[in-house]
Amino acid sequence: MARTVDVPALVAQAREGRPRAVARLVSLVEDAHPALREVMAALAPHGGRAHVIGLTGSPGVGKSTTTSALVTAFRARGQRVGVLAVDPSSPFSGGALLGDRIRMQDHALDPGVYIRSMATRGHLGGLSWAAPQALRVLDAAGCDVVLVETVGVGQSEVEVAAMADTTVVLLAPGMGDGIQAAKAGILEVGDVFVVNKADRDGADATVRDLRTMLSLDGGRAPGDWRPSVERTVASRGEGLDDLLAALDKHREWLGEDGRLRARRVRRAADEVEAIAVTALRERIGDLRAGERGSALEALAGRVVDGGTDPYAAADELVAAVTT
Amino acid sequence: MARTVDVPALVAQAREGRPRAVARLVSLVEDAHPALREVMAALAPHGGRAHVIGLTGSPGVGKSTTTSALVTAFRARGQRVGVLAVDPSSPFSGGALLGDRIRMQDHALDPGVYIRSMATRGHLGGLSWAAPQALRVLDAAGCDVVLVETVGVGQSEVEVAAMADTTVVLLAPGMGDGIQAAKAGILEVGDVFVVNKADRDGADATVRDLRTMLSLDGGRAPGDWRPSVERTVASRGEGLDDLLAALDKHREWLGEDGRLRARRVRRAADEVEAIAVTALRERIGDLRAGERGSALEALAGRVVDGGTDPYAAADELVAAVTT
Structure with missing residues (x-):
């Protein structure tokens, strides 16, 4: 027999910002607990506030560092932040452990930040089926921003884009990165591109390649969003203001003409x-x-x-x- | 508008052994033609006679050569033979072309042999969804034996086993082949194992390794089928009599105690x-x-x-x- 869960109480506590209640709700989602449907029904009226930002990119481009720097930046504005770190290659999940994501520990004691890692439980090369539901928990718990970070392995970029209001694609200087981006189909899904580690050799070339490819992308109509390319050194917080401004701008653009709602309806x-x-x-x-x-x-x-x-x-x- | 098809006439012609009618029916299946359902309904009463033999193994073990040698052997007995060659790696399909399957041309003019190659049309790493339906066509057309040959790429072995009454797993002498077999999970699906190219160095070791692993396989109860290990040099027809005897023996075993029917019901x-x-x-x-x-x-x-x-x-x- 499954343990009885007082869903209304848990949801009320989560909405008050109690981290343990938030964590418990995400666990119920991950475990596909019998109370899952009741949880989702109870959360339904309280969602839709958070700006969901997906971050994707190949291993080594600095996704965790960038995520952490963004958390710091959003916190400095007084916003509450949720982080969902999805690792499609790991069979391990849940709990507070984020493996080697050392930098995340900067935020471990901040009550305005919820951090959660999820594995994909064998789901083919992509986000866990539970991720959209976990997103709803963080959203209902009053996060202003939810960052969904995932290791870029083929399909997952596209899935992040399907979950997020704004998709950030990270690259690092290095030969052929731009071409790899084109191959992986991430030019289409990125709303904001970031060349991280921009203090390294080749950063200018990567930015230039990326801009060229984005300008050649013929699929855009007038009025469509034109992705920007930002340069950061996330480990030192450099370029974060510009990145934040780009994210705000995209969020604003989404808010016009019912674009955000249309995106979310498609997602739902x-x-x-x-x-x-x-x-x-x-x-x-x-x-x-x-x-x-x-x-x-x-x-x-x-x-x-x-x-x-x-x-x-x-x-x-x-x-x-x-x- | 789809071209109108006279299904009853086609099925009647196919049952008389007219190769063009058989080919046309398989094409209707492959193309998911609007008449597909009518074709399947018309074939239903005429199936279940053929002994379906699946052949699988890594590239280079001699699957096509073995298939061709088996065709010769069954034809020598006066049996009608269908061959379904499924290539999960090829986007090309249909028609009479079998690419580099030169040896198959030995049978190209024999009216007692139907040969058909199918691709998988992007179906993830396995047999085409159309393959079971094509099997029904060959079966209803009066084939006594249908050989389903597929390139062994992971999942496909298991799918061949799911389609076949008898599954033949081919190996060739070479370091670690037995271990590869164990890893790929083909020990479980093989009813008959063949070490082909048995005139080469290492054949004895491969046979021995295989026998050892099969005897260690603890999943078998008394009365279960005990897979045999045959040695062939298919290019010279050596060992074919023993292989045929092993196939007959398995077919006979299947016929007892309603095993064949149970297998086919599960498949259906x-x-x-x-x-x-x-x-x-x-x-x-x-x-x-x-x-x-x-x-x-x-x-x-x-x-x-x-x-x-x-x-x-x-x-x-x-x-x-x-x-």
Whole structure:
């Protein structure tokens, strides 16, 4: 039996900014606890305030350092910040441990900062299914900004972009970085580009390459957002003001003409669709659970005996789960 | 508009052994032609006769050569043979071309042999969704044996095993082959193991390693099939009689105690389930097609506005497609 959870009390405490309540709610999400649906229902009226900023980029470009510097900058403005660090390569998750993310410890004692790392539990090369739900917890808990940081491994950039209001793509100086960016398809998803470690050799070339490629990107119409390219040395806090200004500008642009809402509606539609498909799949799975003598088994037997074909049998199966 | 197809006539011709009719039916399957369902319904009463033999193994072990040698051997017995060559790495498919499968040309003019290559059309690392349906065509066309040959790339071995009555795993002498087999999980799926190129150095060691690992495999109960290890030099036809005997023996074992039927029912259940899930997913997709103002969009809007949560919205979506 699952432990009983007082969801209304937990949500009330989280909204008061109690870190333990926030942590407990995220754990319920991660564990797909039976109370998950009640949690989501209780959070629903309290979301939509936070500016969700996704950060992505290859290993070594300084994502954690940049995230930490952004936390400092947002805190200096008095804003509450949530950090969701998603590691698609790690099977470990949950809790307060952020592995070698040493710099994050600067914020470990700050009650205005929630930090949470999540693994992807074998979800193919991308964000955990639980990440959008964890985002809702941090949002409802009163974060003004939620930073979603992920290691850039192919698909995950695109998934970060699908979750975020604003997507930041980080690069570091080095041969072919720009070309790699183009290959990985991140030119399309980035709202703000950051060349971090801009004190290193090759930074100018990387910035120039990136600007050229962005200006060549023919998919933009007048009125579309034009991504900016910022230079930072996150470890020393250099360039952070400009980066913050770029993020604010994008947030402002989103606020015009209902763009933010349209983006979020698209995102919610994806999420609702994924949950619905999973639910339907589970219904079919339930039909199978009885093993021999089950409805699906009987249908399959008729296919094998030539009494029906797989498509007609699938129609019957669909009818069985939908009526 | 799709071209009208006279399905009953095609199926009748295919059952008379007319190669063009067989080829046309497989093409309809591959193209997911609107007549696909009618084709499947027409084939249903005529299936279940063929012994489906899957062949898998790493590139270079001699799969095509072995397949060709088996075709010769089955033809010498007067049996009709179908060959389905599935190449998960190739985006090309269909038609009579088998690329560099030169040896297959030995059989190109034999009316008792149908050869067909299929690609996987981007299906993740495995067999085409169309392969089981193509199998039904060859089966209904009166093939006594259907050989399904696939390049062994991870997942595909397991998928071949899921399609086949008898799964043949091929290896060639070489350091670590046995260990690779164990790693790839093919010890579990193989009913008959073949060490091909058995005239080469190291063949004895490979056979010995394989036998040892198979005897250590603790998952078998008394009465379970005990996989045999055969040695062949397929290019010279050596060892083919023993391999054929092993295949016959497995087919015979399957025929006892309803094993064959149980295997095929499990296979059909997987197939029916996959078709049903796809159909349900398409229904949800249809709901989305209307873009703005569509049902899903409206639901997503309520999620964004805090009027409902994603799970409750998904319930509504499921209800919308199931009633």
